[in-house]
Amino acid sequence: MILYGQQIISEQDKEAVLDVLSSSHLTQGKMVEHFEEKLANYCSAKYSVSFTNATSALHSACLALGVTNGDIVWTSPISFVASANCAIYCGAEIDFVDVELATGNMSVDALEEKLIHAQKIGKLPKVVIPVHLAGQSCDMEKIHALSKCFGFSIVEDASHAIGGKYQNIPVGACQYSDITVFSFHPVKIITTGEGGAALTNSSQLHDKLRKLRSHGIDSNEAMRAEHGPWYYEQGMLGFNYRMTDIQAALGTSQLEQIENFIDKRHQLASQYDTLLKGSQYAPLKRQHNTISSFHLYIVQFHDWSLANKKIIVSKLRSQGIQAHVHYIPIYKQPFYQQLGFNSHYCSKAENYYQISMTLPMHPALTDKDLNIVTSALLG
Numbered sequence: 570m571i572l573y574g575q576q577i578i579s580e581q582d583k584e585a586v587l588d589v590l591s592s593s594h595l596t597q598g599k600m601v602e603h604f605e606e607k608l609a610n611y612c613s614a615k616y617s618v619s620f621t622n623a624t625s626a627l628h629s630a631c632l633a634l635g636v637t638n639g640d641i642v643w644t645s646p647i648s649f650v651a652s653a654n655c656a657i658y659c660g661a662e663i664d665f666v667d668v669e670l671a672t673g674n675m676s677v678d679a680l681e682e683k684l685i686h687a688q689k690i691g692k693l694p695k696v697v698i699p700v701h702l703a704g705q706s707c708d709m710e711k712i713h714a715l716s717k718c719f720g721f722s723i724v725e726d727a728s729h730a731i732g733g734k735y736q737n738i739p740v741g742a743c744q745y746s747d748i749t750v751f752s753f754h755p756v757k758i759i760t761t762g763e764g765g766a767a768l769t770n771s772s773q774l775h776d777k778l779r780k781l782r783s784h785g786i787d788s789n790e791a792m793r794a795e796h797g798p799w800y801y802e803q804g805m806l807g808f809n810y811r812m813t814d815i816q817a818a819l820g821t822s823q824l825e826q827i828e829n830f831i832d833k834r835h836q837l838a839s840q841y842d843t844l845l846k847g848s849q850y851a852p853l854k855r856q857h858n859t860i861s862s863f864h865l866y867i868v869q870f871h872d873w874s875l876a877n878k879k880i881i882v883s884k885l886r887s888q889g890i891q892a893h894v895h896y897i898p899i900y901k902q903p904f905y906q907q908l909g910f911n912s913h914y915c916s917k918a919e920n921y922y923q924i925s926m927t928l929p930m931h932p933a934l935t936d937k938d939l940n941i942v943t944s945a946l947l948g
């Protein structure tokens with residue numbers, strides 16, 4: 570099977586993990602700190618906090634920004650369900666901002682229109698979570714400008730986008746956001762098995778994220794000097810969302826190879842572009858001020874119906890090619906339908922879902938694989 574996404578594990582990765590297994594510390598320790606430092610450095614952010622996965626990082630990001638019962642959070646419908654679930658975990662209300670058809674990213678125009686309306690009816694969001702689909706950043710400068718007018722915080726769901734850039738600055742720098750979240754699930758750009766991280770430039774948010782990750786517990790020199798070396802305090806309710814040193818060692822080693830991974834993804838994307846040129850399948854539109862990480866290679870076929878897409882994806886799968894769809898609009902999920910969303914809630918997202926399909930994209934693909942995929946698609 571030619572998978573739509575998969576990890577590459579090198580000898581270096583294996584050695585890094587084995588070193589931790591032979592050490593005295595398995596769970597959160599020096600390797601986690603080391604990974605966080607390297608990650609913050611790579612992204613030009615001040616702080617990075619690792620988590621068990623992006624889902625727990627998104628949950629903690631919402632909590633750190635004060636999201637609670639009765640608050641409203643907005644995200645993109647063209648994303649994995651975790652982008653919306655994180656708000657529900659906090660007891661908040663979720664709503665969806667429509668996307669641009671050609672990129673699948675949150676539409677700044679739709680966001681502005683929705684904000685103006687929400688202001689009139691007194692239902693402005695506390696947090697907006699743009700999702701950088703397939704690794705291409707949303708138009709963060711504009712979203713940030715709107716956040717200043719309408720008073721919301723921003724969490725970038727950059728689960729796809731580590732290694733990408735916006736205005737030539739790494740995604741994760743939080744230039745236009747409060748917090749940026751990455752996923753290190755094996756299909757993503759780099760992996761820790763399961764894993765995630767939240768990056769920020771705010772020392773207060775950094776402190777909250779660290780506490781939320783570990784039961785709300787704090788321990789420092791001053792406390793220990795006063796009470797004794799065993800002392801710690803739980804000042805708030807947190808979770809056990811800690812990454813292990815085993816995972817962090819893998820993550821650090823993977824991060825050392827990220828430029829190779831990204832280069833290979835770019836090379837594959839341009840090969841796909843060439844092979845599909847002149848066909849009915851067009852890649853997602855690329856914006857001039859972004860450099861994608863190419864987590865996914867998504868094509869659009871403007872004459873598609875969902876019925877046709879089902880036939881084509883099934884045909885490719887029967888030939889050993891794991892074509893996929895990213896994503897079913899979140900509001901169409903039965904859980905969100907039960908919350909009362911109309912099944913055609915966002916018109917552009919509906920259209921996007923109809924015409925978009927994901928082709929295999931990961932650094933282990935060969936030229937031969939790409940020819941197999943494109944021949945099967947065009948044949």
Ligand SMILES: *Cc1c(COP(=O)(O)O)cnc(C)c1O
Pocket residue numbers: 622623624625648649651652700726728729751752753754764765
């Ligand atoms: C993968 C993904 C997540 C969840 O990541 P986990 O690390 O599996 O929790 C969230 N949002 C998006 C857009 C994703 O692709």
